[in-house]
Amino acid sequence: MCLAIPGKIVELDAQNKHLAVVDVVGVRRKVDLGLLQDDSPAVGDWVLIHVGFAMSKISEADAADQMRTLMMLGESEAAMQEVRGYGLEHEEQQSPGSKVQQ
Amino acid sequence: MKYVDEFRAPELIAKAGEEIRRLADPARHYRIMEVCGGHTHAIYRFGLKDLLPDNVELIHGPGCPVCVLPMGRIDDGLSLAANPNFIFTAFGDMMRVPGTHGSPLEYKARGTDVRIVYSPADALKLARNNPDKHVMFFAIGFETTAPSTALTLMRAKAEGLRNFSVFCNHVTIIPAIRAILDSPDMRIDGFVGPGHVSTVIGCRPYHWISTDEGKPVVVSGFEPLDILQSIVMLLRQLRRNEAVVENQYKRVVPWEGNKAALRVMNEVFELRPYFEWRGLGFISQSALKIRASYAQWDAEQRFTVPGVRVTDPKAAQCGEVLKGVLKPSQCKLFGRECTPEQPVGALMVSSEGSCAAYYNYQHLKPVTITSDMAL
Numbered sequence: 001m002c003l004a005i006p007g008k009i010v011e012l013d014a015q016n017k018h019l020a021v022v023d024v025v026g027v028r029r030k031v032d033l034g035l036l037q038d039d040s041p042a043v044g045d046w047v048l049i050h051v052g053f054a055m056s057k058i059s060e061a062d063a064a065d066q067m068r069t070l071m072m073l074g075e076s077e078a079a080m081q082e083v084r085g086y087g088l089e090h091e092e093q094q095s096p097g098s099k100v101q102q
Numbered sequence: 103m104k105y106v107d108e109f110r111a112p113e114l115i116a117k118a119g120e121e122i123r124r125l126a127d128p129a130r131h132y133r134i135m136e137v138c139g140g141h142t143h144a145i146y147r148f149g150l151k152d153l154l155p156d157n158v159e160l161i162h163g164p165g166c167p168v169c170v171l172p173m174g175r176i177d178d179g180l181s182l183a184a185n186p187n188f189i190f191t192a193f194g195d196m197m198r199v200p201g202t203h204g205s206p207l208e209y210k211a212r213g214t215d216v217r218i219v220y221s222p223a224d225a226l227k228l229a230r231n232n233p234d235k236h237v238m239f240f241a242i243g244f245e246t247t248a249p250s251t252a253l254t255l256m257r258a259k260a261e262g263l264r265n266f267s268v269f270c271n272h273v274t275i276i277p278a279i280r281a282i283l284d285s286p287d288m289r290i291d292g293f294v295g296p297g298h299v300s301t302v303i304g305c306r307p308y309h310w311i312s313t314d315e316g317k318p319v320v321v322s323g324f325e326p327l328d329i330l331q332s333i334v335m336l337l338r339q340l341r342r343n344e345a346v347v348e349n350q351y352k353r354v355v356p357w358e359g360n361k362a363a364l365r366v367m368n369e370v371f372e373l374r375p376y377f378e379w380r381g382l383g384f385i386s387q388s389a390l391k392i393r394a395s396y397a398q399w400d401a402e403q404r405f406t407v408p409g410v411r412v413t414d415p416k417a418a419q420c421g422e423v424l425k426g427v428l429k430p431s432q433c434k435l436f437g438r439e440c441t442p443e444q445p446v447g448a449l450m451v452s453s454e455g456s457c458a459a460y461y462n463y464q465h466l467k468p469v470t471i472t473s474d475m476a477l
Contacts, residue, residue, distance in 0.1 A: 050247060051220065058353070087227070
């Protein structure tokens with residue numbers, strides 16, 4: 001939960017201006033940019049993500065540093081699990097028929 | 103043995119270790135608190151204690167949100183989840199935290215609709231997808247996660263989504279530090295300040311610790327080198343009889359914090375008059391409550407909550423460990439009744455809890471930097 005995950009902004013959402021697609025080591029998910037409204041990031045910028053929200057803009061070098069920190073701390077798998085889970089994708093994968101069962 | 107290979111710049115780490123030994127006055131015993139659970143985790147994982155002289159002691163602070171949440175709050179949240187129309191959502195860290203009648207995961211096994219979300223925005227999405235259900239997000243965390251919860255509530259309000267609420271347990275770090283400094287059995291010489299909380303609040307809120315209490319604070323990153331450098335910076339100040347706030351983690355933490363995040367928090371939250379912390383008791387103005395203008399989305403204002411107060415299992419000494427009075431291994435249950443697989447207390451659940459960190463890494467004896475590196 002307190003993981004800070006580095007991601008690169010690859011696409012801004014045309015409909016919802018506060019949403020963007022980020023790439024975290026090849027996994028692409030939507031995150032919320034609303035907490036960076038004073039200094040909105042653009043495509044190509046790197047951000048640190050906490051629980052699905054971009055919290056700070058960082059340099060590419062710092063993003064690489066941060067990813068290495070996560071690896072050193074043994075948290076990179078937890079971080080990737082978190083990113084993959086954004087957008088409830090884990091729910092849809094785990095229980096595709098859950099709505100029917102309920 | 104293998105961890106040391108993964109260290110960045112091992113020669114700098116060895117240097118920092120030497121510098122710490124040089125700066126530490128052998129006639130003194132230094133007690134340095136790392137406030138943040140992320141630092142606690144890193145310190146255990148890398149065996150940083152072994153790089154410090156015996157008279158530089160690290161005290162683990164209260165910065166693990168799962169750990170400081172009293173059991174009564176979990177019981178209160180889960181009591182609402184018993185409603186068949188409810189979906190209880192929380193971060194994965196919460197799922198194995200014991201309540202009086204079981205953890206959220208055990209409730210799920212008994213049929214309660216409990217789901218892990220990785221973002222409060224996804225709890226909101228779940229509410230959109232399930233208009234006939236009520237989705238409650240059990241929110242925990244310091245200022246690192248509080249802005250995300252706040253912005254999610256603003257989005258819910260803007261959408262007029264009525265089947266969503268937040269059970270808010272957000273806490274703030276500064277009053278916890280104050281409580282520790284006010285505690286008569288604690289003597290702390292300086293603080294390794296939290297990294298990611300400071301991304302939001304900046305470095306100014308720590309000023310009183312240096313000016314009023316005369317203790318140095320160094321906001322720190324999470325790599326072994328970051329933490330050791332922060333200890334060097336603290337010892338330098340102590341040696342010069344100085345007390346100021348310094349920022350070691352400049353690459354991520356701006357001095358002023360994130361003003362947009364602070365505005366969002368202020369729009370949605372106000373301070374609670376008091377809040378109970380596990381181990382630290384009731385601390386005034388130490389937690390956030392949802393403002394009346396968002397009452398519709400506040401589970402506590404919208405539903406009847408029992409307001410349970412539960413004392414921790416008697417034998418567990420979570421409180422003493424949280425305050426830094428006991429080391430994890432000094433608790434009677436540590437490693438026997440209480441393990442990460444079968445946690446009795448919350449400090450054994452979260453990877454940021456000092457008991458889990460200590461348990462997971464105690465068997466790994468990292469290389470003390472001696473033979474080939476320091477020479």
